[in-house]
Amino acid sequence: MKVLYFAWLRERVGLAEEEVSPPESVRTVADLAAWLAGRGPGHAHAFEKPGVVRAALDRRHVKPETLLAGAREVAFFPPMTGG
């Protein structure tokens, strides 16, 4: 699946997007965030406070407990500050 990062998550990870293949044990958005945090120091820094990280599955907002269920594009980002 494709993972996208925005704002300070993008800066900390050092990537705007990456293609990943998590193991089957990664079932929810929160599982994926925890798994991604283990990919390196930048990822760990980005996900150090999971409670402040928001997510979208295939361009819709979702909660941490949402099942990935075959999503093609997952995005992680801080709370939004537009408007």
Next chain:
Amino acid sequence: MTAPLPFRVRVQAEPFDAAAEIAALSGTGDVGAVVSFTGFCRADKSADGAATPLTALVLEHYPGMAEAEMERLMEEARARWPLLGASIIHRFGRIVPGEQIVLVVTASAHREAAFSAASFLMDWLKTSAPFWKKEERADGGDWVAAKDSDDHAAARWQAD
């Protein structure tokens, strides 16, 4: 019977012409009220009393989802109020103080629906449209933190 007015959502780097957007939602015999809100970049924008002035805001967005989320907000506003037309425009990229960032225009037969829908759209744009502001200052700059007050402003529409 006049031609229906548009419901439009746009995400763009370029400045917009607020007067033209308002004119595009006026002038039919059915519209009794047009409300518009324009949000600007402020020079003094600072959450922590930074010593150096803000030189620009750099707005990052999630292409594709930004438009989709704004369309969803538009649909929600149309379901709640009898709107005759509306425009939502949000800019991205580097924006200097005094420049526009966002525009919401709503047209309805009566002012209450137009005011309420414009307020609803702005409250939810701030908390659910995927845009992020980074401050640019002479001594660096950092990402703007989300405000609890914005979450509360959006949440009040759920209590109705």
